[in-house]
Amino acid sequence: MPRDAAPPRRERLDRDRVLRAAVALADDSGLDAVSMRGLAQHLGVVPMALYKHVADKDELVSGMVDVVLGEIEPPDPALPWKEALRARVLSARRAVLRHPWARRAIEGSTRRTPTVLAHMDAVAGGFRAGGLSPDLTHHVMHALGNRIWGFSPELFEEPAPAEPPSPEQQEAMGREFAQRYPHILEIAVAATRGDLSRVGGGCDEQFEFEFALELLLDGAERLHRAGWASAAR
Amino acid sequence: MPRDAAPPRRERLDRDRVLRAAVALADDSGLDAVSMRGLAQHLGVVPMALYKHVADKDELVSGMVDVVLGEIEPPDPALPWKEALRARVLSARRAVLRHPWARRAIEGSTRRTPTVLAHMDAVAGGFRAGGLSPDLTHHVMHALGNRIWGFSPELFEEPAPAEPPSPEQQEAMGREFAQRYPHILEIAVAATRGDLSRVGGGCDEQFEFEFALELLLDGAERLHRAGWASAAR
């Protein structure tokens, strides 16, 4: 009997194959499953083999991020600048939503790869096309922050308690919560349209994202039209 | 001769002492130095001893974050709402700047401690005091994102290359860079007021922070005055 019962087919690696395998692995087992060992096993290869294609772990995840960023589709050049920017950013968002781990990977990785720079350059170019000064463009991009990668920080994300405590305990906690953090409660109630049962259930992140994006794009345009210059500095 | 030559004095731990030691250690050796082993050694104690005061590593860093957040000073209640909010957020910022690791710790930790909730509640309360609806308050807080903790994502942060490459190599890279990422270059030039030698040197983060904060607070106020309601939803 043939003895290669182990993992999948194995025909010579290259950097690209490694990265794609890493992405696939992260896609369906989470970023934590992407350890050098785990990935190697997934490829039917010994861990150290990966280092022939990738300098270290950090470069691996940078590469994974590049793959995701590669899925961003450039907006129709005919679009007015604000629409174009919105389109590009929302495309980025769709990409990171397809790969839920990408968010963490982007925040964590320190490397500025060409792909990363290219995206930043494209966004900057979008504002410049609208006539904003380099300075204003710079500040607005800072204000956008991670939103240029298609995500915003998860402020109200709940880790989802393993199992909900007993109803009456929940009741008691709720009462305590209500008097200690009345404003948070108010917000949560408003966010869930009064459906108190799912108060911890998170927000409509897509709405929040677009709300903030619009707020910032409008703010940028307003400052630009008001003739903003970096005099304040 | 007394045989306790080892680390510092050692008089019974308690949770508070552990947390303060962890903060101190992080303050002058970085967050990575705060491993259970490292911290334990620093306290002249065996690693597992810490677990008598802290459930796990995650709770440790949550506790450290609480210590930092505890340094935030509440704004003068006589202040108008926008000034009060600005003051609170800038105080938060001063706190995390005193503890450079706090930024990463906040992003990384998943726990919602009472201290964290209290701060969020205070910020929410600030907007409510200005008359904003719970809904609008909610969205604006999302838009503020991590800025309510006093920091914004480090978009343009350079990892600082171990040693700068040779000048002529730098020149060549510069040329390549200029034609591949013209808009980034533009921005960098503007940000450094034309001093090209320190293009990679980072931005004036404080300015960026306040710029974005102002933009968002103004945007919130404008929406509020325009009678914003959550109809769009």
Place this chain on the structure above:
DNA sequence: CACGCTAGGTGTACGGTGTACGCCTGTCAA
């Protein structure tokens, strides 16, 4: 006083991580 409970520090061990270093082999150009 003697008791036993308990808070808190100890020791050992396990399974995980990234990765440095040296070896071995198949492919291909000269």
Place this chain on the structure above:
DNA sequence: TTGACAGGCGTACACCGTACACCTAGCGTG
């Protein structure tokens, strides 16, 4: 035919978080 070299292998190291069992000092109570 040869020899360089790309690429996969094996071993080993240092470090991480933490489960589990143990020991001991101090204290409130019978």
